[in-house]
Amino acid sequence: MEQLKVGEITFTWLNGGVTHMDGGAMFGVVPKPLWERKYPHNDFNQIELRTDPILVQVDGKNILIETGIGNNKFSEKQKRNYGITEESMLEANLNELGISTRDIDYVLMTHMHFDHASGIAKWQGEDLVPTFENATVIVSEIEWDELQKPNMRSRNTYWEENWKPIQHQVRTFADKVEVIPGVEVHHTGGHSNGHSIIKIERSGETFIHMADLMPTHAHQNPLWVLAYDDYPMDSVFAKEKLLKASLEQEAWFIFYHDYKYRALKWSKDGKEVTKEVLRER
Numbered sequence: 486m487e488q489l490k491v492g493e494i495t496f497t498w499l500n501g502g503v504t505h506m507d508g509g510a511m512f513g514v515v516p517k518p519l520w521e522r523k524y525p526h527n528d529f530n531q532i533e534l535r536t537d538p539i540l541v542q543v544d545g546k547n548i549l550i551e552t553g554i555g556n557n558k559f560s561e562k563q564k565r566n567y568g569i570t571e572e573s574m575l576e577a578n579l580n581e582l583g584i585s586t587r588d589i590d591y592v593l594m595t596h597m598h599f600d601h602a603s604g605i606a607k608w609q610g611e612d613l614v615p616t617f618e619n620a621t622v623i624v625s626e627i628e629w630d631e632l633q634k635p636n637m638r639s640r641n642t643y644w645e646e647n648w649k650p651i652q653h654q655v656r657t658f659a660d661k662v663e664v665i666p667g668v669e670v671h672h673t674g675g676h677s678n679g680h681s682i683i684k685i686e687r688s689g690e691t692f693i694h695m696a697d698l699m700p701t702h703a704h705q706n707p708l709w710v711l712a713y714d715d716y717p718m719d720s721v722f723a724k725e726k727l728l729k730a731s732l733e734q735e736a737w738f739i740f741y742h743d744y745k746y747r748a749l750k751w752s753k754d755g756k757e758v759t760k761e762v763l764r765e766r
Contacts, residue, residue, distance in 0.1 A: 553604035733753060
């Protein structure tokens with residue numbers, strides 16, 4: 486497991502499973518000759534997208550960002566369509582760190598699409614129960630409302646089995662919420678109407694998880710947004726604003742989906758990687 490330790494805060498990347506999604510869909514209107522220079526693809530034109538939750542440990546709290554794809558949540562057809570080659574090892578990873586699912590205090594959900602939320606509930610015999618039994622789940626009010634009444638497009642990604650078991654754990658917010666000092670979740674919209682990002686300011690550093698506004702390092706260009714985005718222009722404007730501010734602050738960018746980088750810093754002009762935490766292959 487890769488880690489980033491800065492002062493009193495530690496980030497640990499857990500194995501939440503892996504998907505392989507269509508490269509064209511992941512880069513939207515960007516021509517393949519451009520995006521394939523920045524991100525590799527397989528013979529089926531699919532790109533590797535990790536779904537690796539990030540454990541944040543600070544102030545004696547265990548905070549989990551996203552939850553992976555879980556286990557036994559997908560049919561064989563879905564595994565084939567989503568290019569799933571590996572399911573979650575999250576609980577085993579936590580045990581290696583000397584903690585368990587019971588020790589997670591907060592789960593921060595940027596949004597509740599199946600590739601982020603399928604690990605939030607697990608099978609216990611014939612029943613689905615919360616994976617993180619003592620945690621408070623933070624999700625935007627807009628996201629929580631929409632997933633309960635999905636439209637024709639979103640019902641394919643908001644699955645009842647990923648939200649019904651954890652209803653009693655959910656705490657919603659409107660524009661932003663400070664979970665503990667220096668750890669904030671901000672609503673942005675764009676990828677979904679309720680999509681959020683996570684901003685952490687601790688130990689004299691800024692860390693930003695832009696979730697599916699910038700799922701990989703190759704999506705740095707504000708115009709490179711996903712065909713999956715419900716509101717692509719909102720994604721463009723939000724990403725442009727966040728990138729400009731974060732580059733100026735020399736922030737750490739932390740990733741959930743990236744096949745290569747766990748975290749990185751870019752130069753202020755965004756042209757050069759100045760610091761990095763690479764995924765062990």
